[in-house]
Amino acid sequence: MLALAALAASGMAAAQDKPVELRFAHWLPPTHSLAKTGFEPWAKSVEAASKGSIKVAMFPAQQLGKAADHYDMARDGIADLTWINPGYQAGRFPVIAAGELPFLIGKPGPGSAALDAWYRNHAAKEMPDVKYCFAHLHVGTIHGKKPITEPAQIKGMKIRSANGTVAAFVSQLGGTNVQVSAPEARDALEKGVADAITFPWDSIIGFGIDKAVTHHSDMRMYASDFVWAMNKNWYDKLSANQKKVIDDHCSNEWAGKVGAAWGDSEDAGQAKLAKMPGHTIVPVSAAQVDQWKKAAEPIYAQWMQAVQQKGVDGKKALADLRQELEKRKAN
Template sequence: MRARLPSCLRLAAAAVLAACAAGAFAQDKPVELKFAHWLPANHSLARNGFEPWAKSVEAASKGSIKVVFFPSQQLGKAADHYDMARDGIADVTWANPGYQAGRFPLIAAGELPFLVAKPGPGSAALDAWYRRYAGTEMKDVKFCFAHLHVGTLHAKKPITEPGQLKGMKIRSSNGTNAQFMTLLGATNVQVSAPEARDALEKGVADAISFPWGSILSFGIDKAVKYHTDMRLYASDFAWVVNKGWYDKLGASQKKVIDDHCSNEWAAKVGAAWGDDEDSGQAKLEKAAGHTIVKLTPAQLDAWKKAAEPLYGQWVQGVDKAGANGKQALAELRKELDARKAGN
């Protein structure tokens, strides 16, 4: 039987370890982490994702890493955030790969219609699956983690059937969603989330694919009154880090960033934001002048059948990029099923 150290010695050993850890951070040069995103500063993801992550980084680094936020496209347009991290305009950015359709074909799997039902476990599944591809597809940045949200169609008139979209102007959420709208005969309106309300109010768009809660936080509830009750699409997001900034960190600081670029954080952020977004459905249901459009099982099946060609197109695109599309999709489905996150 192994002898136990006296309590006084155990406490002394713990104090020495704590002092060593503090000493390691004391040797690190204090650095600023410029974190850029394109959401309003009071958006639910900022409150439930960005800020808790930043506070945890600062605490874990003993204050040697100070996070400074640049929200609302202050450093660049929404579609430019991946390149902003690559080029060092910001140190960490929140990027929507789907804003540059075709550039990141693998991670676009998470955008396939009716694939993901639950944003928290779905984010964990997407992140775990994508880590084996990120080093190639996003090789000019340090990949931190991926997560997603789930959304639906919000329009100026009730939409229940895929055929109703023919001739409509739709602000699509990402490249895959835009492919789906084109397949159904709609015209895509390419504007970022911050520009969407203006497009709807000016008649440039008739409907929008968007998560529930952000309809309210972006003020889009003033422009659309009908909300189709289905899990139509998901949008993928990647937190990416400038390699030059990361390489200059001390060893202890690098470990802090590595610990915060994890599958656990992907799941945490995905759940915190995704669940909050989903809660927007109940808020809109109670809001005066708004209607939640319910679908019959047959109508939902029609939507799913209409989306089937997109899966084949995704497989072909990934094959052209040099990976095995059929195998990759099967692996993603396996990850989703393991977390009970599939649609």
């Protein structure tokens, strides 16, 4: 009887929770694969688990602010939840940039779970202004107007880099970085401001960049990290039941789920591009990949130095991340 009474009381409390709106801001088109495989299923699950007391309102395509501003938007309450690419502000979040290191992560689903599990030990210190929800990533390659198979080819090229770590890699190889967000990338390529772009496979089509590039290197070159961050004041005003719903959805399980769903969708873009007239999937041999990996070694050293200046033992942190990746067979 006591158990039934407690259950009934819990149900009544949930039913009486004050309705709230969660403004979820991101900078992707509403038709993007991540919006369909990640944002929308998460929102529907939150609404269902809260018995409708939390309604999620989506603000896609930079409606509330530019892509690079989404961390500050969550901090300042311009949105209640935002989707952040930390690499859009190179140097501001050096610890999570470990996930961007070239040729470190091969599988986006388990890679996302590994990155999130690892970063939970650092998030409160590196992102203290927001409530950390979870992190995930995508894995991508380089796409250009001509075949790119070796690092020496980057010298003299203008590359739209996915994040600060890739930008450092391009600079080291003698290329020039073109720093524009994903929604601005097609325009940069079409106008000749950039010669090539580092991007995931299906998003090349989703952003219309397939109209501007024709050759796609078949390698797992880099990863980009993403963080879902929540405004602290919005969260603090929730009821206990509503906080539990959010906590249950800001989990490592959701990090892996979103990373896998989006990753599978992005990887499917390779086959789509292969069938499109005028597009070429460029083979990259194991020996050529080894050249890329060797060329990337100084970037690892730079990352360790950067986090060391923030009071983080870079050698240990990278070893811990590698251990998480190995445990989940993500590398």
